[in-house]
Amino acid sequence: xxxxxxxxxxxxxxxxxxxxxxxxxxxxxxxxxxxxxxxxxxxxxxxxxxxxxxxxxxxxxxxxxxxxxxxxxxxxxxxxxxxxxxxxxxxxxxxxxxxxxxxxxxxxxxxxxxxxxxxxxxxxxxxxxxxxxxxxxxxxxxxxxxxxxxxxxxxxxxxxxxxxxxxxxxxxxxxxxxxxxxxxxxxxxxxxxxxxxxxxxxxxxxxxxxxxxxxxxxxxxxxxxxxxxxxxxxxxxxxxxxxxxxxxxxxxxxxxxxxxxxxxxxxxxxxxxxx
Amino acid sequence: xxxxxxxxxxxxxxxxxxxxxxxxxxxxxxxxxxxxxxxxxxxxxxxxxxxxxxxxxxxxxxxxxxxxxxxxxxxxxxxxxxxxxxxxxxxxxxxxxxxxxxxxxxxxxxxxxxxxxxxxxxxxxxxxxxxxxxxxxxxxxxxxxxxxxxxxxxxxxxxxxxxxxxxxxxxxxxxxxxxxxxxxxxxxxxxxxxxxxxxxxxxxxxxxxxxxxxxxxxxxxxxxxxxxxxxxxxxxxxxxxxxxxxxxxxxxxxxxxxxxxxxxxxxxxxxxxxxxxxxxxxxxxxxxxxxxxxxxxxxxxxxxxxxxxxxxxxxxxxxxxxxxxxxxxxxxxx
Numbered sequence: 001x002x003x004x005x006x007x008x009x010x011x012x013x014x015x016x017x018x019x020x021x022x023x024x025x026x027x028x029x030x031x032x033x034x035x036x037x038x039x040x041x042x043x044x045x046x047x048x049x050x051x052x053x054x055x056x057x058x059x060x061x062x063x064x065x066x067x068x069x070x071x072x073x074x075x076x077x078x079x080x081x082x083x084x085x086x087x088x089x090x091x092x093x094x095x096x097x098x099x100x101x102x103x104x105x106x107x108x109x110x111x112x113x114x115x116x117x118x119x120x121x122x123x124x125x126x127x128x129x130x131x132x133x134x135x136x137x138x139x140x141x142x143x144x145x146x147x148x149x150x151x152x153x154x155x156x157x158x159x160x161x162x163x164x165x166x167x168x169x170x171x172x173x174x175x176x177x178x179x180x181x182x183x184x185x186x187x188x189x190x191x192x193x194x195x196x197x198x199x200x201x202x203x204x205x206x207x208x209x210x211x212x213x214x215x216x217x218x219x220x221x222x223x224x225x226x227x228x229x230x231x232x233x234x235x236x237x238x239x240x241x242x243x244x245x246x247x248x249x250x251x252x253x254x255x256x257x258x259x260x261x262x263x264x265x266x267x268x269x270x271x272x273x274x275x
Numbered sequence: 276x277x278x279x280x281x282x283x284x285x286x287x288x289x290x291x292x293x294x295x296x297x298x299x300x301x302x303x304x305x306x307x308x309x310x311x312x313x314x315x316x317x318x319x320x321x322x323x324x325x326x327x328x329x330x331x332x333x334x335x336x337x338x339x340x341x342x343x344x345x346x347x348x349x350x351x352x353x354x355x356x357x358x359x360x361x362x363x364x365x366x367x368x369x370x371x372x373x374x375x376x377x378x379x380x381x382x383x384x385x386x387x388x389x390x391x392x393x394x395x396x397x398x399x400x401x402x403x404x405x406x407x408x409x410x411x412x413x414x415x416x417x418x419x420x421x422x423x424x425x426x427x428x429x430x431x432x433x434x435x436x437x438x439x440x441x442x443x444x445x446x447x448x449x450x451x452x453x454x455x456x457x458x459x460x461x462x463x464x465x466x467x468x469x470x471x472x473x474x475x476x477x478x479x480x481x482x483x484x485x486x487x488x489x490x491x492x493x494x495x496x497x498x499x500x501x502x503x504x505x506x507x508x509x510x511x512x513x514x515x516x517x518x519x520x521x522x523x524x525x526x527x528x529x530x531x532x533x534x535x536x537x538x539x540x541x542x543x544x545x546x547x548x549x550x551x552x553x554x555x556x557x558x559x560x561x562x563x564x565x566x567x568x569x570x571x572x573x574x575x576x577x578x579x580x581x582x583x584x585x586x587x588x589x590x591x592x593x594x595x596x597x598x599x600x601x602x603x604x605x606x607x608x609x
Contacts, residue, residue, distance in 0.1 A: 014400070021397050025383060025390050032385060110346050111381040116369035117398050174438070271347055 018117065026095075026128040041134040048138035051052035051079050051205055068209035075207055076146035077233035081166060082205040084139035085228055088170050089201075094194075097181045099126045102104070104184050109270065112123030120263050124174070143236075154236045161182050163246065168252045169228035173201075175252075175259035176223070182259075182266040197223075204229040227251055261272075276450070276482045277320040282352035284313040284338050284506075293421055312338040314506035315352070320484070322449075325476055327497030328486040331594060335506040337454055343484065344374045344452050357450065371388060372450045373443035377458035377479065380439055382427040388438035389423045392445050399446035404444065413441045433464035440468070444475065451475075453485045457492055469495050490586035500520040502590070504597050521593045525563050526582050527556045530600045534576035543570060557584070 030036070060071040067075070100123045103109035112119050147153055154162065180193050188191075200223050203211075208219055208226030220226040227248045234240040279495055289305040291297060314336040320326050328336040331385040341347040344352055345361030345368065346418060354361055359368035382391045396406045415418050417437040422430055430438065436456065443451075453472065473496055476483050487493055493500055502517070504511035510517055526547065531537065534552030541565050544558035557564055570576065583589075 015370075016398050018394075021394050025386060025394065028390065029383075029385050106379065108379050108381065110341070110374065110376070110379070113364065114344060114347060114372070114374055115395075117397050120524040122398075230348055268348075 002094055005054075010238075015117075015121060018121070022125040023059065027130055029099060029127075030130050037131040037134070038127075040129075041137075044132070044135040044138045047086075047135075048083055048142060051083060052076060052142065055079065059224045065081045068207065070207045070209060071150070073149035074141055074233065074237060076149065077236055078207050078229050079205050080139050080142040080146060081169070081229040081232045083135060083142055084166055085169055085201075087132055087135030087139060089173060090135065091129045092208055093124075093174055093177050095127040095129045096124050097177050099123065100181050102182045104270070113267070113271070119267060120178075120260070124178075155238065158236055158238040161240065162232050165232035165235050165240075165245070165248055169232060171252045172224055172228055172255050175255035176201075178259040178263055182262045185266040185270050207233070221251070222252055223227055224255075276323040276324075277318075277484075278358055279319070279339075279343075280317050280353040280356040282313055282316040282339070282342065283311070283350045284335075284342060284347060285311045285350045286312060296444060311506050313342070313349075316503070316506070316508050318501055318508065320482060322482055323476070323480045324499065325473075325483045325497050327493035327500040327501060328484065329500050329590060330486075330492075330503040333505075334503045336503055338506075339503070340374070340452050340454055340484065340486060344372055345369070346374075348351070354536065370446060372391055372402055372452065373446075373448045374452045375443050375454065375456055377436065377453075377455035380435060381442060382438055384428050385426055387424045387458055388419075388430075388442060391427075391438075391442045395442055395445050401446050409445055409447065409564065410441075411471055413444060416474065417441055417467075425556055428566065433460050433467075435572055436460065436464075437471075440471065444490070444520075447479060449479075449481050451481055451483045453483065455489075456485070457487065457489055465489065465491065469578070472496060482521060494586055502593060504594055508530075509593060509597055514586065515583070517593070518586070518589050519560075521596070522584050522589045523560055524557045524584060525560050526584055527563070527570070528578075528580035528582065529554050529556070529570065529574075529576055530578035532577050539572055564602070 003130055003141060055072060055075050058067065059075070070078075100109070103123070104113060109123075112122050176197065180197055203219060204225035208216055208230040211219055216226070231240055231244055231248050235245070284590060286309070287307050288310050289301070290308050291301040291305070297482065312333075316335075316339060328339065330336050338347065342349050343356055343361055343514050344516075345356075345364045348362045357371060358367065359365055361368065382388050383394075384590070391409065395401075396403075401409070414423065417440065419437050420439060422434045422438055423441070427435060429439065433539065440456075451472075455470070457468050460468065469492060474487075483496075485492065485496060498513055500509060500510070500512070500514060500517065512520075527544070530553045536552060536554060540554055540556065544556035544562070547555045547557045549555075554575060566577075567581070570577075
């Protein structure tokens, strides 16, 4: 048992070091394009405002200031989670996984597959866009404004639960993106698919309560935007039940296992079909 | 080191006839055909040897190389590389090999090659002092000091290939798979790369498998060649044996004093080419010494060479013979 634990520890340490080197390479690369930082900062603030604007329009029309039991301040927390995940997607997940698509197109995935390290790890950490960090700032600002509006601040426990669920949501988002990228092994051009997924994920800016019937079910279990944005917001508000918390964790584990399986199947397809 | 028995790799590809009607038809019903990229190859390669894979486009060279390195699953047959089944891509196996492809690169495009080397150091778990020592040796041998610190996109093709080799060799692999390593390079750079590869093989005792269209590469580097066509092994032996078997004639190159070409040279052998005061004759091996004596006795000769026909011609003849035989086989079987 201790042998296995030691082996696990050594592996984790090795992969952490690899992650550090990949991050350093991404940083070096980003330094060459400094102007991107300022452009991204402006664009992310613009998107943050446009993400909130519809809320104002919708809530402005309402008498009583509630939609499906959500006040404007509460709904802004959902938008904050949405912007946070968008920052993760654009800064961490998408750039790396876009390089997989490039690798497949150019045939250079061969080099990755011949490295004595996990190929999924290598491609998933190949590229970061640190300048997109400005999106995280934007989500922080939205959280701040939302709590100020609600005139309550989350307890430490609620904050920890919310933060944990955002990390789990990142895992869910990554799993979904692995599915899309795996499609590149078969269809090569997956841009349309990534646009489609981005568009669907867009519903994550609304609390899931605004959807009814089948749609609510779809956005909870199939494309789990509810688990990624509504549930963390509820955790921050201290209204998430333990059953709902467990549901997010179980879903994230299932999605991770399935996405790993899909990835391995895709690699197998690549190595048996390409020339 | 390498054992290959009855190795086969078949692909299914979809065929589509040209034209709009056929394209529409293909949307709903596609015709599948089987491509036999490798069709029953068997060979053994001992440790530390340099072996060249020769063959025309689509012969199955790269497919074989990919099966040996573990990138492709064989359809059937056996491949064992240093005791490993390559397609399992075990860490121990991957640490022993490299694949360098002349047409594809692993260097990080926008960063100096040193960053790729540093990444490979971490991936291959090379200790820092060992890394520094190897880097120093590779930098000197390949003469790439300044290039290692220049973004890869700003390097010339030759400089990039040298850095590719450095990135691939930083973990001292025992087995090198080189796919067209000199493609697109000028003659002097080809020479540099060849000399480096040879010295690496001799110093480290690494086994080397090379595919190339460039016959000079193969002649200079590989004492043994495997000629492949349509996925089948046509020849296994040395270049000299191949020439003796396929095109056993010799060529005598002559340069005459006063740059004047004498008449009736045909009497001594088949005239392959002529220039100002020079000619090349082709004749059977056994006639060479007799004819040389006669030529030297009759003409004032400034310069004289005796060579095998160029490898390109030998290969051309071998492939056309093979194509003819396959055609015959096909006609007999129908």
